[in-house]
Amino acid sequence: MSDDPINSDDPIVLRAEILALRDQLAVAGSGKEMLHDIVAERDCHIAELDARASALAEELARNPIVRVGRAVMQRLGRR
Amino acid sequence: MAVLLIVSEFGPPPPGSPLARSVRKINAADHVTVDTGSNVIATLMTDSTTTVCAGAIERLVHHLATRPELDVFYGDSSFGPSTDTTTLRPAWSPIRLLTMPTDLDHLVVRGRHTAGSLTDRIEVLTTVDADRIGHIPDVLVEVSVLPELDAAARSALERAAMTRSVTLEPFRPDRFRLTPTTVDAISVVIPTAATAGADGRPLVEDAIAACLATEIAKLEILLVVGDECRVDPTMLTADSRVRAVRRSPGTWNFSAAVNRGILASSHPTVLVLNDDVELISADWVARMASHLADPSVGAVGALLLYPDLTCQHVGMVTDDAFPLHPFVGRTVEQLEALDADLAHDRIAVTAACLLARRADLLAVGGFSNELPFGFNDVDLCFKLHRAGLRVVVEPSARLVHHESASRTPVTRAWEWDRFIARWGEVVDPWYHPGYHRPDDPDERRHNADHLPPTQPHHGLPRTTAIHSRIHHARLGATDRADSAS
Numbered sequence: 346m347s348d349d350p351i352n353s354d355d356p357i358v359l360r361a362e363i364l365a366l367r368d369q370l371a372v373a374g375s376g377k378e379m380l381h382d383i384v385a386e387r388d389c390h391i392a393e394l395d396a397r398a399s400a401l402a403e404e405l406a407r408n409p410i411v412r413v414g415r416a417v418m419q420r421l422g423r424r
Numbered sequence: 425m426a427v428l429l430i431v432s433e434f435g436p437p438p439p440g441s442p443l444a445r446s447v448r449k450i451n452a453a454d455h456v457t458v459d460t461g462s463n464v465i466a467t468l469m470t471d472s473t474t475t476v477c478a479g480a481i482e483r484l485v486h487h488l489a490t491r492p493e494l495d496v497f498y499g500d501s502s503f504g505p506s507t508d509t510t511t512l513r514p515a516w517s518p519i520r521l522l523t524m525p526t527d528l529d530h531l532v533v534r535g536r537h538t539a540g541s542l543t544d545r546i547e548v549l550t551t552v553d554a555d556r557i558g559h560i561p562d563v564l565v566e567v568s569v570l571p572e573l574d575a576a577a578r579s580a581l582e583r584a585a586m587t588r589s590v591t592l593e594p595f596r597p598d599r600f601r602l603t604p605t606t607v608d609a610i611s612v613v614i615p616t617a618a619t620a621g622a623d624g625r626p627l628v629e630d631a632i633a634a635c636l637a638t639e640i641a642k643l644e645i646l647l648v649v650g651d652e653c654r655v656d657p658t659m660l661t662a663d664s665r666v667r668a669v670r671r672s673p674g675t676w677n678f679s680a681a682v683n684r685g686i687l688a689s690s691h692p693t694v695l696v697l698n699d700d701v702e703l704i705s706a707d708w709v710a711r712m713a714s715h716l717a718d719p720s721v722g723a724v725g726a727l728l729l730y731p732d733l734t735c736q737h738v739g740m741v742t743d744d745a746f747p748l749h750p751f752v753g754r755t756v757e758q759l760e761a762l763d764a765d766l767a768h769d770r771i772a773v774t775a776a777c778l779l780a781r782r783a784d785l786l787a788v789g790g791f792s793n794e795l796p797f798g799f800n801d802v803d804l805c806f807k808l809h810r811a812g813l814r815v816v817v818e819p820s821a822r823l824v825h826h827e828s829a830s831r832t833p834v835t836r837a838w839e840w841d842r843f844i845a846r847w848g849e850v851v852d853p854w855y856h857p858g859y860h861r862p863d864d865p866d867e868r869r870h871n872a873d874h875l876p877p878t879q880p881h882h883g884l885p886r887t888t889a890i891h892s893r894i895h896h897a898r899l900g901a902t903d904r905a906d907s908a909s
Contacts, residue, residue, distance in 0.1 A: 360687050361672070361680070368789025371807040372846050375892035379848045382893045 430468045430476075430540075441472040442568065469540030469548070470530035473569045477502070480564040484532060487560060487885050494885060495556040496548060497532040499564035500856075510877065515853035515888045516557040517769035518588065518720070519816055521549055524766060525581050526598045529567045542571040546580040550587055554720070554888065561857050561883030573598050588718040599766060601820050604710035605717055609642035609692065611782070613685030615671070615678060616699035617652045618660065626655055627700045627826065632666055634703035634823060635695075638710070646688055648681040679791035679800045682775070686785055694785060698776040701728070702824040711821040712779045715767065722813025723780045723805060725773025727765070728825035735759060736827050737777075739770030739817035740802065741872035743861065745849040745895045746840075747772060747802045748872035762874065765819045769888075771809070771852045773817050775801035776825055784813060792846075798835045799843040806847055809890040840897070849895040853888050857881060 350362040405411055430443065438444065466488050468476070480499070487497060502510045511527065514520065521528060531545040549557070573581070581600075585592050592600040612635050618626040628647065635645050645666040649657045650673070657668035669688045671681045682696055693716065695709065712724045728737040735754045740747045751764055759765040775791070778801065788807035791800045805815045858881030861871040 357672070357684075357687070361683060364683055364687070364786065364790045365793055366789070367787065368792045368794075368807075371788045371810060372792075372803075374810060375806075375847050375850075378892040379894045382848070386894065 467537040475566040494558040499560040512856035515559045542577040543580045550584040558885035602714035605714040607713045611689030611691040612645045612695045615648040615681040618655045630702045637706040646685045648685045677796035683790040696778045700826040704822045708821040722808035725817040726777045726821040727819035740772040741855045742852040743871040750872035772802040772805035848892040
């Protein structure tokens with residue numbers, strides 16, 4: 346038999362176990378709120394990274410070397 | 425156009441009164457009209473001697489538009505430009521209304537109201553649901569004369585007390601406290617190792633004496649003891665009202681020990697008490713119990729004084745998620761000057777002396793075994809708040825507390841980690857965000873000392889709801905100095 350309190354016949358142990366479970370239940374809401382908070386924070390971070398990636402892509406597209414490179418690739422593609 | 429109707433005691437402020445003059449200034453901004461027209465969105469109820477601060481109406485109108493779930497608002501006040509003193513208020517606190525009613529110098533209520541006297545304001549707050557009341561941390565009005573508590577206002581106050589099943593007694597001019605309640609039956613839970621005091625006697629003897637002095641008809645004192653108990657427990661249980669309860673074997677866990685006592689208790693009200701307290705006056709339990717007549721109250725704390733009779737505990741404040749004791753080391757006279765000797769809603773009170781209903785304690789799982797030494801009392805109070813119950817401190821209930829004479833006052837980093845993992849950052853609704861926080865790492869508790877603001881604060885409306893958000897300690901540094909125990 347394991348030492349899991351559910352196997353106990355001792356009412357003191359069982360009542361303490363009920364209290365411990367109620368305790369976990371009482372803080373469950375805060376855990377959920379913190380997870381929402383983390384998700385919101387990550388979403389913000391992803392949106393920030395997206396914006397930065399778009400800005401870099403635009404900057405890259407404007408770069409003369411990239412433009413020349415693209416033109417060369419197009420010519421090579423035609424041959 | 426949004427119209428905010430402004431009324432004083434007998435309707436719109438008389439021409440030439442400070443209130444009328446300040447409102448005319450606002451009219452010039454073409455934003456708000458003092459009008460009896462049909463498009464009234466809310467009424468500012470205040471006295472005709474009040475002046476509305478510049479920009480306050482615009483901010484109020486914005487809050488009315490963006491917080492439709494709130495019906496009643498109040499802000500902070502300033503007392504004349506010359507004195508430059510401001511009253512920063514907590515989120516809605518029913519006990520503050522009862523103990524210091526003249527603090528209610530203004531109120532903003534949705535819809536049209538025809539009068540705005542103190543009586544009217546008290547009556548509004550008596551009828552509205554607590555979750556529809558918002559505090560705006562922002563100085564909205566300038567007050568030159570405190571509202572008068574006339575006979576009508578006094579009657580309204582008594583009716584407000586009756587709705588909460590409590591009665592009031594005068595304390596100081598315009599200040600009240602609850603009339604002590606006759607307590608029929610109470611169980612006192614005292615975890616103890618029977619540590620000896622300076623005179624060699626176990627400290628717990630004084631704690632037992634403090635309980636017996638209350639002359640409660642049905643009193644049981646449960647000493648929760650283990651192998652660490654330094655005397656034979658039978659030496660402490662000579663009085664038939666005292667009995668020893670064995671805690672579960674294993675390492676010391678304050679929460680588990682108290683829970684053992686609560687489960688073994690037989691009365692509907694439980695007082696959790698440290699073994700290192702000493703009596704000051706015999707009515708301390710009756711004064712604490714007076715708050716439990718109000719069904720919205722879940723836990724009551726007391727004023728605990730160091731042996732030199734300076735303040736050790738008068739409720740707690742959380743600052744950056746960390747629980748702190750305000751006003752540590754202040755004398756009782758200094759507390760009086762700050763109105764800190766009146767009952768207040770608090771985010772938490774210490775378990776060194778905590779009165780609650782047995783049923784409420786059991787419903788939230790008692791004290792958490794995950795927090796064996798520190799933070800367990802704050803954790804319990806958070807759980808009670810989450811269950812919709814209030815936590816108050818009653819400073820007229822006083823004990824001497826030989827704080828931590830019986831244990832080392834150390835907060836372990838892992839306990840802080842666990843506490844933060846459970847609750848994250850809970851912003852304290854009853855501690856104004858505008859109070860100055862010196863942020864001195866060696867004297868962190870001063871962040872809770874209600875220090876006057878150094879700059880104006882224009883915050884958003886807040887209610888008494890307790891919310892958790894992720895705390896930066898979970899993302900990095902965890903080691904914190906001990907400021908509260």
